[in-house]
Every structure is written in structure tokens, then in C-alpha cells.
Amino acid sequence: MGKVAVGAAVVGAATVCAAAALVVRHRMISSGKWARALAIVKEFDDNCSTPIGKLRQVADAMTVEMHAGLASEGGSKLKMLISYVDNLPTGDEKGLFYALDLGGTNFRVLRVQLGGKDHHVVRQEFDEVSIPPDVMTGSSEGLFDFIAAALAKFVSEEGEGFHPAPGRQRELGFTFSFPVKQLSISSGTLIKWTKGFSIEDTVGQDVVGELTKALERIGLDMRVTALVINMEWGNFRSSHLPLTEYDQALDSDSLNPGEQIFEKLISGMYLGDIVRRVLCKLAEEAEFFGDTVPPKLKIPFILRTPDMSAMHHDTSPDLKKVASKLKDLLEISNTSLKTRKTIVEICDIVATRGARLSAAGILGILKKLGRDTVKLGDKQKSVVALDGGLYEHYTKFRVSMEKSLTELLGEEVSANILVEHSNDGSGIGAALLAASHSQYLEVEEP
Helix, strand or coil: CCHHHHHHHHHHHHHHHHHHHHHHHHHHHHHHHHHHHHHHHHHHHHHCCCCHHHHHHHHHHHHHHHHHHHHCCCCCCCCCCCCCCCCCCCCCCEEEEEEEEECCCEEEEEEEEEEHHHHCEEEEEEEEEECCHHHHCCCHHHHHHHHHHHHHHHHHCCCCCCCCCCCCCEEEEEEECCCEEEEECCEEEECCCCCCCCCHHHCCCEHHHHHHHHHHHHCCCEEEEEEECCCCHHHCCCCCCCCCHHHHHHHHHCCCCCCCHHHHHHCCCCHHHHHHHHHHHHHHHHCCCCCCCCHHHHCCCCCCHHHHHHHHCCCCCCCHHHHHHHHHHHCCCCCCHHHHHHHHHHHHHHHHHHHHHHHHHHHHHHHHHCCCCCCCCCCCCEEEEECCHHHHHCHHHHHHHHHHHHHHHCHHHHCCEEEEECCCHHHHHHHHHHHHCCCCCCCCCC
């Protein structure tokens, strides 16, 4: 063999060796990055852990906070406020009543035709309205004018089967799921906004008065008969809650840092963004999606909880739904199956923690009511009525929550506790309270 041929062979061999070395080095780097990704997920999983002992501590802390809130005004993070409800529905109520349920990024308007003891709820209709982000952070007048316009549109669509009594004002029950200091059954001043709302000029104002003024501005003759309220358990906080760096960052970036900590761990508004934040760290520290961090992954709340749920429930062999969500929402393509499986695992960690903490909160309330034990001769059952899209549509969340509650209560007590989905429960409840506090109670039905 000539010198040129030998030289070419040597160069060729050297090139092959160098290429092989690059491949090995690339594999080692990839392996190291994947190991880093797995370590991040493992640490997150460990920090989100909710063993039964921790859940019992959370439940006990919830009960203590409820007692503290009842003992003194401002004594607790929970708003244990007087409700002023002095007339519960009897079942005799008749007529057409409306309800407005405002508790998050959507609100519902309902109408209910009541038929008394013989017919109960004859008919009901509802409409759900999404509140634009700029309205949630704008002015009080802007928010209540938006709500009043939706109510007016809903009233204009009254059809057959709904019979407002001639010559009477329509009456409305108003479920307002934010901290208020109630002054009477039909008035209450806003203490502070939560759930992504930040409208400064509403704080300290009577929310019923604000709604009434908006109804007058639009020319809708409707009277707010009853304001219904809640204890705002989303503001619960305890050292026993399993907070991670991602929860702390979400809280710090929120409109209300240091507030609504429990809500930020369990509610549909935040779960998807916790997943996004974990994925962001994986992209930054382990090149989870390639050499660069996908720009859209840095946008807060771009990954919503319904999207998280869709990925979590993906049962296709190659996780097509996960791939589709990544491409459509985040413009991330060509992910490996193991990457998609890891994303599903992260969804499971976040949803399971939220569901189990929710179960612990329910146990805390049952303990306060004395319904967490079986008493000799007591056959009374307790019903836990749950509403909202998270419980209704996120099946794995719902199943985990119910299973965790049974685990906490034990089989014997669980047999006396019914957990049921109450569709429009808070809205229908508001309509019933509007009926039981109607200004026409003393007037005989025609």
C-alpha cells in the first residue's frame, strides 16, 4: 500500500474515532442532563409528599383556625363571619327567583322557578360568563356594569315555564365568594379581593350597593334580597402545608403575596401554573426541551388546569394528547415519549397533593362539626356538597380526594359521610335564600 493510501486510511480511522468520541460524549452529556431532570422531579415529588400523618396535622390546624376565628374578630386567617341568615327555606317557597354566583374568573347567573312543597324546583336555567382579565383588575364600576349587563341579557331571555309575579320586582340571591364584613342579610363590605381580582376602589364598599347601582344604571328592576358568604378557607395557612420553591415563586409573583396560600395549592386557577413552573426549571437546568428554553413556557398561566387535566388523563400508548398540548400551547415539538411520561408524572404529583390537601381541609370542617366520629345511636348522615369545574371535570383529582377522605375518616365513619357533586349548589342556594328572605313573604300567593 502506498504512503498516500496509508495516510488516507489513518486520517479516515482518526475521523471515525473522533466521531465516535463525540457520540459517546454527547450521550454522556444527554445522560447527565436526563439524570438532572429526574433529580429535579424526584425532589419535587418528595417536597409535595402528603403522608396521612401530615394530612391529619393539616386537618387539626384547620379546625383550630375555625375555632379561633369564631372566638374573636380577626383571630384567624379564616373569615368566620356572621351570615345574618335567619330564615332557612321551608320548602313552601313559590315563584321565580334569580341568583348570581361570583367566585372566580367565571360567574354564573341562574333563574329558578319554585313550586312549593308539591313541586320543589320546577325549572332552572343558567348561563356562565367569563370575566376578561382587564375587568378583574380594572374599576369597581367596570366590574359591576359588566355583571349587570350579563344579568340584563339573561333576564331578557326568560322563556316559557318561568312566571314572574305581576307587579313584583325580580329578586336575586348573590353568592359572593370573597371576604366580606356582612352588615345585614342584604349588605356587606368587601374586606379584600382574592382569586386573581385586584380592584382597589371596591375594597371597603358595600358589594350589594355596587351591584344595585349598576343594575339601576342599566335600567334593570331587580332587588338583591340575600348576600351569601363563605369562610374563605383558601386563606388557610399552616406550617404543615407542603410548600415547594415553585409554590413560593407563584405566591411571590401573584397579585396577593402571602395570602390565599391554601388556595394556591389546591384550586383550579393555580394547579396548571405550578406544572408550568416545574417544566420551566427542567428546561433551564436540564435542557428538557432542547438547547433553549421555549419562550412561551415563560408566560404565566399559559398552561391552564384544564390543559393539565387533559395531559394527565391521556391514555394513548404514545401520549398523543400530551404532545398535542405541548405543540399547540407552548410551540414545543418532537418530544420523546419519556419526556411526555415525565410531564404526566408532574401533573400527577401536583393534582394528588392538591386533592389530598382538599380532603384534609374537609376533615377539618367535619371535626369542627363533630361529624368525624361515629356516635352510638346516631344514624344521621352528613353530605359534603362540592361544586366547581375542578371537582366536576378533573376525574383523577376527584377520585384522589374522595379516596384520601375515606383513608382519613376510616371505613366506619366514611359510611355516614356522603360526598356529592352539587351542580350550581351555591347558585341555587342563593336563589332559595332570596326566596326565604323575599320582601313579599307576607303577601298571599295568588
